[in-house]
Amino acid sequence: MATEKILLQMLANPPDPNEALPLSNRRETILGTTIPFLIISWMAILFRLYVRFRIVREPGWDDFFVVLAGTCNTIATTFLIKSTEYGLGHHLLYNPLPHTIKYQMMFYVENGLYITEGAIIKISLLFQYLRIFKAGTMRWISLTLLVIISLWGLAYSIMTWVPCFPIREFWDRKETTKCYGFGFNDQESFIRLFESHTALNMVFDFFVFVTPLVLFKQPHLRLKNIIAMTGVFLIGGSVVFISIWRLYTIVEHRAATHPYIDFTWWSPITLLLSCLEINLAIICASMPIFWPVLEKSLSHIFVTSEVRISTEQRYREEAGRGFELAGRSGSVKSTSGNSRESLTREPTNATIDPYAHYKDRYILAQVDPFWNDSLPGARVETEVASRPKPKWAI
Known part of the structure; x- marks a missing residue:
């Protein structure tokens, strides 16, 4: 859909230019939500790598993919913060055209990275499960999920990284532009693609994070192990909850097109939830690796008995x-005895048995x-x- 048609639709139902900014649309909210969680997720990654390379000395593909997810997440967060300077959080209709083009360029990168890293972090977790389940049914379940999620991530990544022909016309639209899906060639296909990806993402999050629940059936689990595993699964549950919440926001506003098309106004809450989902997933994937070593180190520092x-x-x-x-x-x-003998235990006589x-x-x-x-x-x-x-x- 050309930029002129989008602007005509917005002019047909113009928003109030003096409308108060929702909490999620404020720049300070975006900065205060994304930066702390990004720092914490990188701390988790670095602790994980230290354990795998310096203590266990067994790095694997799961470590590679979690670093890749963290790198993509850092770039996406940087573009998300930068896009607040080009209209994110404000009404698109009142945004200068050069700023709108800049915002479209940044959204192209953000959307592509979030969709790609959403699959990458699940792949990392599944490679981690393959370290645990060496044989049997759980290994086959992990391998099956790994193949399905890899194909799902590849398909949607291609559609988000190549939405138009040529790609630059995603942000520099013309009447002759050939786009599809995420390229917003037509409104209905754009909405269906966003909703289908988010729904499948939620389903895969659920299956990936409930797969290792079978570990609770292991005999002779100590209370410390149960508490640690419960903490990890609570974070995993938070990831699933955020995924559901993200789906709700996309369905409610029909991928930022309802009650009127306004990508910069309706998108912030969805983008923030995407960022939180990835950061918590990285933390959840890394905690089981470094926490036992960290706990043991702390026990040597603090008095415990x-x-x-x-x-x-x-x-x-x-x-x-x-x-x-x-x-x-x-x-x-x-x-x-006398006082000298009592204090020195040296006999006063000259005869001493050596x-x-x-x-x-x-x-x-x-x-x-x-x-x-x-x-x-x-x-x-x-x-x-x-x-x-x-x-x-x-």
Whole structure:
């Protein structure tokens, strides 16, 4: 459909130029939603790569595809933010024509990347499942989903990257332009293609994220494993929910053409949901890789248990003199003898047996395996009492 016809349709039902901007259309909302989640998703990717390359030393195709999805997501987010300078969030009818052409160019890149990376991140997850399921029914299910989603992603990617002949006429339309599907040759085919892609995306999200639920049936799962897996599946559930929400916005506004054609006004909420969906999917795909290593590292940093040590004081008798070594203060008490002997344990007479320490009951108990260590003063007892690590401590 030529630009002139689109403008004539908008002029037939012009929007209020002073209409208040919805929350999703504001630039600060777009920046505040996309940038933090983009940073978090890249943190998850980098943690994942560190574990795979430096600790496990087993990188695979799933790592390649998650990096590819993250790269596409970064470029798409950059174009999404930049498009706010060319009319995104405002009414298309009141946008200058040069800005509208710029916006169409950026939307072409955004739409192509979001549709492509939506398939790529699912492929990454399925390659990850193939690492877990080495044989059996679950492996065949993962392989089947991998083939179907790859073909689905390839087909829709071709239609979004080559919507017109030549491609540049997607944003520089003429009466003779030959477009189809995402190229908006006619309104009905454009709406049906958007709705079909989003519906299939939602279905595939559901199947990909419920496939590993079979892991809950594994015997002898510890509570820590169950909690960690539940957290991952909650994020996966959020991805499915956002996919459903995105489908709702497309159906409600009929791919930004209802109640009137206004791509820059109705699109922001759909684009934001697409961005959130990809970021959460990347985080969900990476968490099972790096979280066990991160948790183990944190357990070495923070105190997680308490230890109490109690000792039995040693009592020694020598030729009518008794010495008690106090465990807490380190003082020496004497039951008999003069003060010099009591404090220094050195006899005052000149006769000293140089081998006396070999006859000490405590020393004999430590070095002689046949010594009877049940005799008084022959052993030191230590009791170590600890409490288990709290379940929610990090």
